[in-house]
Amino acid sequence: MFARLKKKIAEEAAIAPRPGGATRIPRSISKESVASVGADSGDDFASDGSSSREDLSSQLFRRNEQIRKLEAKLSEYAEQVRNLQKIKEKLEIALEKHQDSSMRKFQEQNETYQANRAKMAEGMALALAKKDQEWAEKLAQLEKDKRLLAAQLQEMKNQSLNLFQKRDEIDELEGFQQQELAKVKHMLLKKEESLAKMELEMETRTRELSHAQEELLASSQVCSDLSCELEMLQRQYSALEEQRDHLLAAETGAENKITTLEQREQELQMFIQQLSVDLQKAEEGEKLIKHLQEKVLSLEKRLEGNLSGEEHVQELLKEQSTLAEESSKLQQHVLVLEQQYAEQGNRLEAEIAALEKARESDKAAASHQIVIQEAEYTKDKQNVAFEEWSQRETVNVEIAKALEETRKQREDFQQQVADLTTLIKEKEQFLNEKTEALLQKEEEIDQLKKGHDIVLLQLHQLQSDMEACRCKKAKREESTGKELNVLRLQIEEEEEEETLEARSEPNVSILATALNTTLNGEVDCVDMVQLQKENRDLEQQIVEKNKTIKQLQQRMLELKKTLQKELKIRPENDIFEVREKPNPEVPTASTTVTNNSDLNDSREINFEYLKHVVLKFMSCRESEAFHLIKAVSVLLNFSQEEENMLKETLEYKMSWFGSKPSPRGSIRPSISNPRVPWS
Structure with missing residues (x-):
């Protein structure tokens, strides 16, 4: 649409007047005007040659009228061009507006199209990828099916050919097939027995080694039987080869007979050639007689031409007489020869005819006999070949079957032997792994025993330490009642540790029972891991208890040092004597102290210990702060x-x-208003 408008506007612009003031005449009008002008000019040229000056004025008048008409037309056309120019400008403005709107719409549509196209391209790409993958899988599956069907078709063709070939041999092969079926059934029974044995072997893995040896012996015996059968089949094959040689010898005898007949035919042909040679010799004798006759005639002519001398005449006469005698003799001889040759020729012709008849009869008989012999030979050969082929085919089939069966049996036995060897290896490997696992478990059990012994030793040591601590505690209670009140928390901690030890004792007993059970039987991996975890936990607890015991011992040493410092390194006996009087239990609020010196000493000790506790309280953790509160x-x-x-x-x-x-x-009141100030 836009192209047509542009083309129309271009044509109108071409028709529009140029800036010089000259107006362009349209093509159609210019052609008409040119044609009219040309016609007029032609008329003018014609009239110039034949008319006078009067005609020129009329022609000029007509020319002027035509010019006026053309000018009027030009003005009309100029007006039309101006109108068309205005229409063109309006159309250009409308076209620009339309182009702008169309371009905007086109851009919007293009953007939407590009977006839709991108989305569609992505969707199509994904769909195509999926389709390609599906079609590739389908093609691969179809190719596989095609190959399988082609293989099946080829197998079916081969089977059909084999069936067509073996259709004539079915009657002869029925008995053999029955025998082979019996053999196959027997072998199948053996195979079933062997399979039953294999299943029993798989069920009873404890007898694998002995049963594998029995199977190996049985397979070796079967291999020896199969080797014997193979030797028998090879003997049968050698006998069949001898029969084939015998048939080949009979075939060579028949071929020798054919060669003797061919030699006899060649002798007959030689005899016929000899007869033809004799005929050629007779023809040569006839030619010689003719030559002699011509010579006699020539001599007679010489005698007639040379009669000059009598002597010469006499000699010629004598010669003529001799020649005549000789010619007569020759004629007689020729006649005799002709007769002989004629007789001989007749005889030879008769012989030839008889020979030809005999030859033809012999040839016919020979050909008939040859045909019969050839037919018989071909028939015998075909029969022999067919029988031999059938026998060979049957033998080959049987041999192939036997070889295939032997090969299959051998492969089966080899597979069985390989499977048994692999089973034996797997069992040996399994036994080795079990033995290694048992050794590892025994080592772990030994380690656990050692750990158990160590734990028991540590427990005994802890018990001895606890007993020692208890002894020390009793002594301290007897010696220092006030210190026991101070160390009440520590004793409670020790009691808690004792409870932990008491809790650990059943764990140790559980460990001992678990160790006894592991000594009696196999230990599972899960129980081993659990025992190891419990052992590690107990060891950790023992380590922590050792740490706490060491801390308590350190505190006891620190208390001893502080006591010795405060008491100015007094002997322990004096301290015990001083501390024998107070009550060992925790004093209540109503307890009173009579001895001021002891009270002062205890308060000094309590002050030092309180200072130590406060310092510890300021630098300790939250869990230790509760103990320090006690x-x-x-x-x-x-x-x-x-x-x-x-x-x-x-x-x-x-x-x-x-x-x-x-x-x-x-x-x-002891806290708010203490009786004795701290000094």
């Missing part, structure tokens, strides 16, 4: 409510959220 409560004679209040305040200090605990219980 020590402080013992030192300062706190009640249970006050101790709980301290614990709650400590928890409040350590926690992010929570309410501040309110002070509970009565404030003890």
Whole structure:
């Protein structure tokens, strides 16, 4: 549409007047005007040659009228061109607007199209990829099916050919097939028995080695039987080869007979050639007689031409007479020869005819006999060949079957032997792995025993340490009642450790029972892992207990040192004597101290220990702070409510959220108003 408008506008622009003022005449009008002008000019040229000056004025008048008409037409055309120019401008403006709108629409449509195209391309690409993959899989499957069908078709063709070839031999092969079926059934029974044996072997893995040896012996015996059968088949094959040689000898005898007949035919042909040679000799004698006759005639002519001398005449006469005699003799001889040759020729012709007849009859008989013999020979040969082929085919089929069966049996036995060897190897490997696992388990059991012994030793050591600690505690209780009140927390910790040890004792007993069970039988991997975990946990607990015991011992040493420092390195006996009087149990609020010196000493000791506890409390962890609260409560004679209040305040200090605990219980006078100031 736009192309047509552009073309139309271009044509109108070409028709429009040029800027010089000259207007362009349209092509159609210019052609008409040119044609009219040309016609007029032709008329003018014609009239110039034949008319006068009067005609020129009329022609000029007509020319002027034509020019005026053309000018009027030009003005009309110029007006039309201006109108067309205006229409063109309007159309150009409309076209530009339309082009702008169409371009915008085109761009929008192009963008939407590109987006849709990209989406469609992605979708199509994915779909095509899926389709390609599906078609590739289908093609691969079809190719596989095609190959399988082609192989099946080829097999069916081969089977059909074999069936057509063996259709005539079915009657002869029925008995053999029955025998072979019996053999196959027997072999199948053997195979079933062997399979049953193999199944029993798989079920009873304990007898694998002995049963594998029996199978190997049986397979070797079957291989020897098969080798004997193979030797028998080879003997049969050699006998069949001898029969084939015998048939080949009979064939060579028949060929010799044919060669003798051919030699006889050649002798007859030689005899016929000899007869033809004799005929040629007779023809040569006739030619010689004719030559002599011509010579006699020539001599007679000479005698007639040379009669000059008598002597010569006489000699010629004598010669003529001699020649006549000779010619007569020759004629007679020729006649005799002709007769002989004629007789001989007749005889030869008769002989030839008889020979030809005999030859023809012999030839016919020979040909008939040859045909008969050839037919018989071909028939015999075909029969012999067919029989031989059938026998060979049957023998080959049987041999192939036997060889295939032997090969299959051999492969089966080899496979069985290989399977048995692999089973034996697997069993040996399995036994080796089991033995290695048992050795590892025994080693682990030994290690566990050693660990158990070590744990028992450590437990005994701990028990001895605990007994020693208890002894020390009893001595300390007897010697220092106040120190026992201070060390009440430590003793409670020791009691907790004892409870842990008591808890660990059943674990140790469980370990001992587990070790006894592992000694009696095999140990499972899961039980071993669990025992190892429990052993590690117990070892960790023992290590932690050892650490706590060492810490307690260190604290005891520190207490001893502090006591010795505060008491100015007094002997322990004096301390024990001084400490014999107080009650070993925890003193209540109503207890009073009579001895001021002992009270001062104990308060000094309590002061040093309290200072030590406060320093520890400031530098300890949260878990240790609760234990130190117990020590402080013992030192300062706190009640249970006050101790709980301290614990709650400590928890409040350590926690992010929570309410501040309110002070509970009565404030003890020993704390608020101590009787004796700290010095």
